[in-house]
Structures are given as C-alpha cells and as structure tokens.
C-alpha cells in the first residue's frame with residue numbers, strides 16, 4: 066500500500082511566500098531570507114513530522130508555563146484562600162507573560178521556521194480541504210495559525226488604549242433611579258438605586274415582572290434606554306444623583322455623542338491594524354473568520370432563520386396570555402417563564418449546603434458526579450484528578466489548562482454557610498467547562514488540536530451539565546438508568562426551553578445590530594460620532610421593524626442598540642446565541658444514546674474532536690452544519706401541545 070504523503074510538496078512555496086511577506090529588513094537581506102529557507106525548509110515527510118513534534122512541545126511548554134505564572138500572579142486578586150491583594154498584586158494582575166512572545170519568536174526566527182513549513186490556511190480552505198484532512202494534517206494546519214501577523218507595538222498600544230477607554234466609559238455609566246421623575250413630578254424609585262447601563266437597567270426591568278404594579282417603572286426604564294441609545298440623557302444626570310430629571314422630556318444639555326466616540330476610537334485602532342493582516346484585512350473578518358471561525362454572513366442567516374420563524378409568534382402568544390396585556394417592546398426581556406416551577410429551592414439549598422460546605426467538598430464529589438453522568442469509575446477518577454476547585458473572589462468561572470502538566474480550574478463562590486442551590490447550579494455549569502477542557506487536553510491526539518472551535522462550544526458543554534444538575538444530586542440515584550435517560554426528567558422543563566428560546570430571540574436581534582454597525586463603519590471610515598449615532602439608530606430600527614414590530618409593536622424602536630457590549634466588547638454578542646445553537650444540536654444528537662454509559666462515551670468522542678473549525682467539528686460531531694432547526698423543532702412541539 067502506498068502511504069499518502071502528509072504534505073503536498075507542490076505547495077512548498079505557500080509557506081515560503083507567507084514568510085516572505087512578513088520578513089522585514091531588520092530580519093535580514095533578501096539573500097539571507099533565501100539562505101534561511103534553503104537551510105530550514107523540510108523536504109521529506111519524516112523531517113517535517115519531527116519538526117512538527119518539536120514545535121508542538123515548544124508551544125505547549127511556553128503556553129503552559131506562561132499560564133502557570135499567570136495563575137500564581139492572579140491568586141491574591143482572584144481567590145479568597147490567598148494573601149490579601151497588595152498594590153503590587155494589582156499591578157501584576159494586568160501583566161501578560163506572553164505579551165512579547167510573538168515579537169521574540171520573529172526575532173529569533175522560530176516564527177519563520179514555523180511558517181515556511183506549516184503554512185496558514187484560510188477558513189474557507191479549512192472548511193473545504195479540511196473535510197479530507199487526517200488528524201495530523203489538521204494539527205499541522207493549526208500550527209499555521211500561530212504566526213500570521215506582526216503588529217507593531219505602537220498599533221497594539223493604540224488598541225489597548227481604545228479598549229480601556231471604552232471599558233471605563235461603560236463602567237462609569239450609571240443611572241440614579243431616585244433622580245427620575247414622571248412628567249407629573251412623581252418619583253417612582255425611593256431608595257437610592259444606582260443602575261449600571263445596560264446590565265443593571267435590564268435586570269431591574271426583568272425583576273419588575275414579579276411586581277404587579279411594576280409596569281410604570283418598566284416603561285420608564287425603557288424610555289431611559291432609548292435616550293441612552295440616542296444620546297439624549299442630560300449630561301449632568303450621568304452617574305450623578307443630585308440632578309433631578311424627567312426621562313419623558315427632551316433635554317438640550319446632553320452628552321456629546323461620547324458612546325459613539327468610544328466606538329469610533331476602537332474602529333480607528335482597527336483601521337491602524339488592518340494593513341498588518343493581508344489575509345484578513347478588516348476587523349470583521351478577523352473577528353468572525355479568524356476568531357469565531359464562522360463568517361458574519363453565515364451567522365446573520367442563522368439568526369434570521371430563528372428570529373423570523375413562526376415559532377416566535379407562538380411563544381409571544383404564551384407570554385401575552387401570562388401577562389394578560391398586549392406586549393410592549395421591553396417584553397424581549399420577559400422573565401415570567403418560571404423555569405422549574407415545581408422546584409422547592411429552599412429544600413434544594415438545604416441539601417446543597419449540607420453536601421458542599423466548602424470548595425473541597427465539591428472537589429471530592431466530582432468523581433461521583435461524573436459517574437452519574439455515565440463515565441466509568443476509572444474515567445471519572447482520572448478526569449476529576451485534573452480539575453482543582455478554588456474559592457473565587459468574584460463570580461464563578463472555569464480557567465482552562467494550557468498544557469498536560471496543569472489542572473483545569475473550577476472557581477466557585479461558596480458562602481460561610483455552604484453552597485446554596487443557585488451556586489450549585491453555576492458550579493455544575495463551570496464543571497461542564499472543566500470536563501470539556503480535560504478531555505480535549507489530556508485525551509487529545511495532537512496538542513495543536515487541544516481545545517474547542519470557539520467559546521460557544523465550551524458553553525454548550527457547560528449547558529449540557531448544568532441542565533442535569535438535579536439528576537446529579539445524590540438523592541436522585543439512578544436505579545433504572547434507561548428510563549432516567551429517556552423520560553422527561555432528563556429533558557429540560559418546557560418553560561426552560563421557552564425561556565432560552567425567547568432570550569435567543571432577543572440576543573440575536575441585538576447581535577445583528579452589532580454586526581451591521583461594523584459593516585457600516587467599514588463602509589464609512591470617515592464618519593464622525595454624530596453620523597455613527599444616526600446610523601446605529603436606523604440599523605436598530607430596521608431590524609426592529611422587520612422582526613420585532615410584528616410581534617411586540619412600536620414602529621422604529623431603537624431598543625436593540627442598548628447593549629454595552631457594542632461599546633466595550635465589539636462583535637462579541639453573537640457568541641451567546643451560538644452557544645445555545647450548538648447545545649441544542651448536541652442535545653438532539655445525544656438523546657439517541659439511551660444509557661448513561663453510551664451518552665458519556667459519545668460526549669467524550671465529540672469533545673475529543675478538539676479545535677477543528679466550528680463547521681467541521683459539527684459535521685464530525687452530529688453529521689450536520691450549525692443549525693437552528695433542533696431548537697425550532699423543540700419549541701414547535703411545546704407550543705403545539
């Protein structure tokens with residue numbers, strides 16, 4: 066049998082051309098470049114393989130060592146079982162050991178050695194050629210993604226500054242609710258509630274669904290939000306409590322389009338970066354095709370398929386019935402789907418507090434949780450041995466391992482009197498991240514393929530675990546495994562599905578506005594903040610009028626442009642709905658495996674696919690491209706009943 070070569074040597078010039086494009090006079094003369102190439106270009110499979118193994122070890126060592134240092138330096142500021150953070154700790158918490166890694170690797174020419182032998186492939190090529198690649202070819206292609214650009218420090222600094230300014234602007238944008246008045250001078254909030262835009266404003270609006278007289282306040286928050294988008298808040302009222310104002314009245318002394326100034330600063334930093342990315346010449350391509358690895362156009366049509374579906378109106382009918390009134394635009398944040406209404410949360414909290422008085426107790430219980438998911442005793446013990454549980458200062462999170470001599474870190478916040486049910490639910494979510502991280506690091510065939518395609522794919526794993534939190538409590542010991550896996554208990558409660566569907570409907574519209582704004586910015590590179598504001602308003606109105614007005618009313622509503630992410634996390638929003646899309650596809654597929662052992666084996670097979678592109682991963686996981694069909698099907702079944 067003839068062995069297929071791992072590399073098409075007619076393509077040798079590809080890597081050389083890519084390296085040549087990045088070679089500067091400081092690196093050497095043209096003759097020196099040619100000499101470097103003839104000395105270092107592998108011309109046989111075995112030489113190339115040896116180099117690949119050696120580089121893989123080098124990258125694993127560098128990334129892992131840097132991460133371990135990071136973890137240690139961040140201990141005081143991130144964990145409660147560490148020293149009280151000092152000024153020095155805060156300084157080092159912003160330190161990035163890998164900040165100059167790329168520069169160093171170009172300077173010592175390891176980057177050029179990598180590029181000439183392991184060229185970069187575009188997303189389109191990966192999705193096309195990658196269908197027939199071996200695992201090794203995939204891993205080699207991933208190596209080709211490491212050094213694709215050399216951005217000068219000055220440009221990187223401009224970017225960091227623009228991000229920091231945007232972050233500070235958002236962090237300082239508070240609305241003092243007790244300073245608000247109705248047009249007839251009534252004060253609706255009496256305590257000095259200070260709400261950060263948009264998160265706290267949205268959460269207050271959501272919480273008001275539980276208050277039977279809450280609608281007048283909801284209307285006022287809605288009014289404030291629209292004024293924020295339009296930049297019509299009186300300047301004196303921003304983060305200042307003494308200035309009394311009426312959201313229904315038009316003011317003239319407003320802020321000078323600062324929200325859009327901050328976005329433009331980021332845009333200008335992107336423009337400065339653009340020339341250094343010949344293969345991805347704008348930030349939209351870099352974010353979607355190189356970051357998320359699904360093109361903006363594809364996400365756009367995925368989202369429109371859901372928000373334009375007939376299911377939306379059916380779910381809206383249910384909401385209208387529950388509210389007993391016509392729907393309003395802010396009902397995109399309807400919070401009345403009582404997920405798991407039958408739960409007695411106090412009882413559950415009593416149980417979780419007793420089970421998990423501290424982080425160690427949760428750590429000790431991890432093998433049992435995994436066994437309950439269907440992993441063998443041996444696998445459960447092995448996976449759990451690579452996860453440490455640590456008490457977080459801030460919110461719970463999972464910190465991935467970057468090498469096979471490092472643990473995945475499950476960070477959770479446990480109060481003095483033990484873990485309450487909500488904390489347990491979040492801990493199980495983070496546990497789902499950690500299990501994914503262990504499987505696709507410790508059980509992966511090539512280090513270069515460790516990880517998942519993008520953040521949405523690790524979220525899907527976290528959701529899969531989180532959904533099963535009740536079944537993982539020891540009380541519900543599985544006696545008849547088969548029926549437990551297939552009966553309703555293993556499935557999400559209907560209201561929980563509807564809740565997620567409705568929040569996808571909301572965040573997909575918000576994402577479309579964010580994405581369309583960046584298209585507009587690149588089409589109008591000379592625009593000023595006032596023009597950008599006008600453009601965002603008309604973009605938000607267009608999305609609203611097409612997909613939301615028919616369901617929620619109000620022509621030309623601008624609510625979809627309120628998210629702060631649009632300012633401080635450009636183009637990040639689409640990751641949220643993508644996580645749910647992936648989750649439902651996996652759930653639908655995994656439901657065919659009707660014993661816990663078969664379920665766990667399939668879950669592991671899928672998460673050991675590693676960092677393929679999102680499409681190829683999905684094709685190999687469930688036999689289909691990313692799609693909203695599974696969630697639409699579930700919602701259709703529920704609304705039919």
Ligand SMILES: [Zn+2]
Nearest residue numbers: 494498524527
């Ligand atoms: Zn998560």
